Amino acid sequence: MWGDMLERHELETFLTLAEELHFGRTAQRLHVTTSRVSHVVKKLERRIGALLFERTSRRVRLTPIGQRLADDLTPLVDGIEEALRRATDAGRGVSGELTVAFLGEWGAPVVSAAANVFLRRHPDCAVRVVEVQLSTSRSSLVDGSVDLLLASYPFDGMAHGPVLLTGRRLLAVAAHHPLARRKAVSLETLGDHPMVQYPAVTSAAFKRDRTPDRTPSGRPVPRGPEGTTFSEMLSLVALGQGVLPVGEETRRYHPRPDLVYVPIEDAPPIERGFVWSESRATARVREFVRGATEAVLGGSGE
Structure with a gap:
């Protein structure tokens, strides 16, 4: 899947260590031993022909070559994972009900436009649009009575999509x-x-x-x-x-x-977009955010 050059476990080990910069934490995240992490990294460095990490008794850091490799690989891996998520969602189908909230009259047209795109793609999923108040915006996301909220950024403790609106x-x-x-x-x-x-x-x-x-x-x-x-x-x-x-x-x-x-x-400028609880990042949520992005920022919407 990852090609002849890098196997998946090598990519995962390298990118995790590039993020953590600590062999112990990397091993914990990957559920392997630190010696396994070290072995994979050394094997990868031999294959590339250059050091990817500088290691001392006090710290681990990326070399310039390692940093460039991490910068090049991260968006590629993210793109593959997103493609797999979309294929999985398409295979399972998107159905059920999605509750989308807005906070203030300015948000209603954006939610409506996004809902129209979403419903054309997923007619088996119902969309319920509600308005929340300042006092209930966070609690509605936490208790699950709302799946998505169009809100101003930053909105701490929640996942968020791309910026859809900016204003003075x-x-x-x-x-x-x-x-x-x-x-x-x-x-x-x-x-x-x-x-x-x-x-x-x-x-x-x-x-x-x-x-x-x-x-x-x-x-x-x-x-x-x-x-x-x-x-x-x-x-x-x-x-x-x-x-x-x-x-x-x-x-x-x-x-x-x-x-x-x-x-x-x-x-x-003020930035706005959709926020949601990471624990409830369902296929319905991801597809609605994708439709909203196309409806507001451009795209076929089909």
């Missing part, structure tokens, strides 16, 4: 706020005003990205009140109790006369 960051401020008259603000501005907080159950990585504790220069960002839903958080902003960084789609889906959305000129 804006700062939501009250219409009477001094910043409402500005054409743009910087991230440093966040250190001068209380920031409305997401619910405690929200992804910690997401909160660090969207509502950071410090500005780029290290100044602390004052904490404002915590909301339970996104609409409630915007209402806290409108009442003058804090500001809130949001995505540019908020201006379209939440236009309010008591709010102004000011561009944050030096902030990186």
Whole structure:
């Protein structure tokens, strides 16, 4: 399968050691002895005619040739494994029911487009589309009531697909706020005003990205009140109790006369895509993410 040059166990041993850089951990992962790992690596080095690892009593590291081999082989092996997964899924068929959730009105069109592609390919599988709130987004994935969620990255503790949407960051401020008259603000501005907080159950990585504790220069960002839903958080902003960084789609889906959305000129874009629990990465989940990628980023969709 792997060709005459490398056998599968040699590839697996080499790539695992390239990742772990430790013979003991590599042996544990592969359920073999450390001497077996050493034997395979030495045999592979003799075949290639060059050292792939530098070994000392303190550490193991890749040689330049070893690093290049690892960089070249990894995507090839990943591609073969993905092809095998797809063939296996096709052989078994994709059926049953898939529950896909979105968080906020902006996500509904993306979920619908992805579902249409998925259902054309897999008519024996039903798709149920639901909306979740900030307070239930994570718990729904953990308890299995939702298979997939269209969300903002990062979303810690979950597997994720490719970035499907990107957008500018804006700062939501009250219409009477001094910043409402500005054409743009910087991230440093966040250190001068209380920031409305997401619910405690929200992804910690997401909160660090969207509502950071410090500005780029290290100044602390004052904490404002915590909301339970996104609409409630915007209402806290409108009442003058804090500001809130949001995505540019908020201006379209939440236009309010008591709010102004000011561009944050030096902030990186917000990235969004599907997340799911790795323990529930079924064929249905993988096929839906593939369909979503083609529906949003391009492809035949057939």
